[in-house]
Amino acid sequence: MRGIRKAFPGVQALSDVSLTLAAGEILALVGENGAGKSTLMKILAGGLAADAGDVFVDGAPAKIDSPRAAERLGIGMIYQEFNLVPQLSAVDNLVLGSEPTRRSLLDEREARRRAEKVFGELGITMSLDLPVGRLSVGQQQLLEIAKVLSKHARIIVMDEPTAALTENEIERLFALVRRLKAAGNGIVYISHRLEELPRIADRITVLRDGRIVETRPQASFSQDDVVAAMVGRKLDAHFPQLPPVVPDAPIVLSVCGLSRLPAVHGVTLEVRAGEIVGFAGLIGAGRTEILRAIAGADVPSGGEVRIDGRSVRIRSPIDGIAAGIAFITEDRKAQGLVLGMTVRENVTLAHLAQFVNRELLIDRGREVEATKKLIGELSIRTPSTEQLVRNLSGGTQQKVVLAKWLLGTARVLLFDEPTRGIDVGAKAEIYALMVGLARQGCAIIMVSSELPEVLGMSHRVVAVRHGVFARVFSQAEATPDAVMLAAAGAAA
Amino acid sequence: MTSGAKRGGVSWTRLGVAAVVFVLFIIGVNVAANGAFLQLSNVATVLQQISYNFILAIGETFVIITAGIDLSIGSLVSLCGVVMALAANSLHLSGFALIAITLASGLAVGGLAGYVNALPVVKLNLPPFITTLAMMQIALGISYMLSRGRPVALQSSAFENTGTGFFLGGVSNALHLPGIHYQVVWMLVAGVFFSVLLMRTRFGRYVLAIGGNEEASRLAGINVGLTKTLVYVISGLCAAIVGFLYMALFSSGSPQTGTGNEMLGAIAAVVVGGTSLMGGRGTILGTFFGALLIGSLNNAMNLLDINSYLQMVVLGGVILAAVALDELRKRYL
Incomplete structure (x- = not known):
């Protein structure tokens, strides 16, 4: 060739x-x-x-x-x-x-x-x-x-x-x-x-x-x-400055021995308020499956999840949302959005109860108001709240997914490939948003297959391999070569 | 509601096109029938004729929006009619109490049958085509067993008014106007109620969302199983109401009622009304226009003395053309 x-x-x-x-x-x-x-x-x-x-x-x-x-x-x-x-x-x-x-x-x-x-x-x-x-x-x-x-x-x-x-x-x-x-x-x-x-x-x-x-x-x-x-390349410079995690910040999410066979084997992890933990690993290493088990998208086969120190039983996405977990899925078209619905309907879908008035009807005026507010905050490029999500670009669609979860009061946010297939500008905005959430005291886990992104956006980096943590790196230790080697399963 | 206008704008185009076609059709038929079509008494008759189809089609609309199908509604009309007639004959009540309890027994049977339809769909992920096909047979069999194959004649005359009477009949008589049949009142009440349920409540939003993307809905914390179950229950309840109206009309619960073209007619009204068989899209108002179009067409062909076999051919062609036109409009407009 x-x-x-x-x-x-x-x-x-x-x-x-x-x-x-x-x-x-x-x-x-x-x-x-x-x-x-x-x-x-x-x-x-x-x-x-x-x-x-x-x-x-x-x-x-x-x-x-x-x-x-x-x-x-x-x-x-x-x-x-x-x-x-x-x-x-x-x-x-x-x-x-x-x-x-x-x-x-x-x-x-x-x-x-x-x-x-x-x-x-x-x-x-x-x-x-x-x-x-x-x-x-x-x-x-x-x-x-x-x-x-x-x-x-x-x-x-x-x-x-x-x-x-x-x-x-x-x-x-x-x-x-x-x-x-x-x-x-x-x-x-x-x-x-x-x-x-x-x-x-x-x-x-x-x-x-x-x-x-x-x-x-x-x-x-x-x-x-x-x-x-x-x-090869140096880390791209467009990552925002991560605010440091306060050393005695409370542990928001604590996962102990979580399993979902055959993909996840006894994962244990603590994430503090304001901390972003990045999962690196190869495709099929079990990173997505760990997030799914925490969020209740799959029923875990064992282990315990604690939020703010309290043990929570999560058997379905309904439980996960009630416990304050937002799961921003990898495949926005298949799992994140109802493409034939409007921006407004997608944004409010997970928290519709907030918009129901005394007569048990949905208050569309309040829906529009809340959606407009999020459109402004996230600078979602849509002509109106009533645009069908199908007609938006990939980056804009991703922001609609984020808006859907920001409407709630989730303390734990699980991002699975949050910037896949979107342009550089939208990426930078999503990074800024994650930093903002960390500042507000959220605990964040991010899965990404782009190594520079994991390294640039995480306080700690976990190399996942075969459904277990191969190695955990602090921000300083996490060099591209070391993380790549650990993820690929070589003796480091 | 400025925000609603935009979204409405999408479906208003469709309704606009349909309305223009419909008005031209009505004017044409009316001229051809020497003005018989648009006479108020004929309009009242058309509305009465479509009421059964439309109420059945309401339940079917909910089911089809979730990308499901309910084939059992015709048999449920039969079963509920027979059960209600038997119940009415065994109750020592009269007047309104008799009507209310009879209707309640039918609704209970229809709702239960809908629940049974949904159970294997939700728990085992069986295709609704199969579960409701099975229910179609089971319900009809039970209906024949309970009635021993013969119509169950009503002993009370309490239902006559519902079957053949007019709403506020005194008023229309005094004004020398054709009366409004009770079936039409039932149709309008059910239409408004279920339209609000679909468009304005959380449940309705969830129905549309599940039809659009079931997995995204599940991950958004929607109780998918419960929502789908309720959709089939609604379909069963609508069948029970139609069973009630037929029973009142004929003064008997016949096992053969509902076993003709009722189920296919309801599905046709839903589809002609713009609801997608792939799920995620549909309105009760659209279904009403679907039922109205089919009913008007039947009535017009009768007025024009068109051979009844040819009528079947025309009706089939119209259903196909309506859906094909809608598809083309989506593609090019």
């Missing part, structure tokens, strides 16, 4: 990226979230069109304008989310879209023969007849690989293939990948788990902010160097 560029509205996702892959080579592609790895690979697989740049396969220029074109060139992509039909069997999934037929009826015997051949070549065994939804995640992963190989792929891209696998399954996957390499296939391996790379990669390419920072043979690229190359 040479000189690949791709821009999305508001961001240059890839600028002038070039890379090569030899037959029989495993190239690891690493970088932070949003560095451009997935975008680059989607371009290779024909899922996205590049703005500029060329792709060469076997030295010849290749025009990849659709997934089918990529398939014909022998490029196979294994996405992080499986593309399997869970109700169908492994055989049916394998031949999906290219089912063998005899006299225009499905030829099940031929399909089965093909499946057995592919599985035989790969040296994997699994039930051919069970619906694949009942297979383990590891087996589904292997089936995805078999699917790609059955289409005669020679260039195989794997996006985070080990994210959901157990150690045994990972070992089997690696064995398979090594066999594919030995057979002369080129493999691009995308991973966040740096500790895996020595076991599998020949070369490592680091991508940052849409550019290739460095490519080196694995043997001469230490984990510390990889992390340094990934994090």
